[in-house]
Amino acid sequence: MEEIIRHIREDLRKYSSADHRRSGERYFREAVKLYGVKASDIRRIAKEHFKQLDDRNKSNVFRHCEILFRSGMMEEALIACLWADNMHRQFQPGDFHIFDRWINSYITNWATCDTLCNHAVGNLVMACPELIHELKIWARSENRWARRAAAVSLIIPARKGLFPDDIIDIASILLTDRDDMVQKGYGWLLKVCSEARLKMVFDFVMDKKEIMPRTALRYAIEKMPPEMKAEAMKK
Numbered sequence: 001m002e003e004i005i006r007h008i009r010e011d012l013r014k015y016s017s018a019d020h021r022r023s024g025e026r027y028f029r030e031a032v033k034l035y036g037v038k039a040s041d042i043r044r045i046a047k048e049h050f051k052q053l054d055d056r057n058k059s060n061v062f063r064h065c066e067i068l069f070r071s072g073m074m075e076e077a078l079i080a081c082l083w084a085d086n087m088h089r090q091f092q093p094g095d096f097h098i099f100d101r102w103i104n105s106y107i108t109n110w111a112t113c114d115t116l117c118n119h120a121v122g123n124l125v126m127a128c129p130e131l132i133h134e135l136k137i138w139a140r141s142e143n144r145w146a147r148r149a150a151a152v153s154l155i156i157p158a159r160k161g162l163f164p165d166d167i168i169d170i171a172s173i174l175l176t177d178r179d180d181m182v183q184k185g186y187g188w189l190l191k192v193c194s195e196a197r198l199k200m201v202f203d204f205v206m207d208k209k210e211i212m213p214r215t216a217l218r219y220a221i222e223k224m225p226p227e228m229k230a231e232a233m234k235k
Helices: 002-014 018-025 039-051 058-070 074-086 095-105 110-127 129-138 144-152 155-159 164-174 180-194 198-208 214-220 226-233
Strands: none
Touching: 002 039, 002 058, 002 074, 039 074, 058 074, 058 095, 074 110, 095 110, 095 129, 095 144, 110 129, 110 144, 110 155, 129 144, 129 164, 144 164, 144 180, 155 180, 164 180, 164 198, 180 198, 180 214, 198 214, 198 226, 214 226
């Protein structure tokens, strides 16, 4: 285990640059620890080293993910998120509690939140729909990243037209959240949902627009026809 982690870190250092590190830091308000590696190189390093794992059992992969998350380095956390999703065919309902712990222990910015939740958590919820209620618990969390996770975990299901009622439930819970990262998260979810459920999302926005933060509203209506967008933006 230590050897493959060491090789990952060697590659991350090899492909890092001060320019990419400074560029990456500008995307985050929070303090982040970066090697300074391009996203395409991160994905390639993740893929190459995953193939080198002798034991691709979920428990072994998750142990590696834990080590990568603990480092506090953004690129290592992103690799952990990608590796976690590689296990989606082995997912079971109990894995949600692992993801819950990771979110509350290691997720400190939108990039790692979205990478873990768009893919691994989203795939888990599609495989085990009974876990939707856990997302609604996240939506009430004191942790801003858990609240964002409640929304962005349903982005991929929303693209497939899944869970429309639950999406509205989560958007309703998050509706007046003051954190703009959360507002952008559920606004994004509504935007994606509107591609398959345009009337449902439009009706929700029109009903709630007096109290919906403008940030969330603008995200939600982004893909709507011009006349709907104009109506939603009227004061």
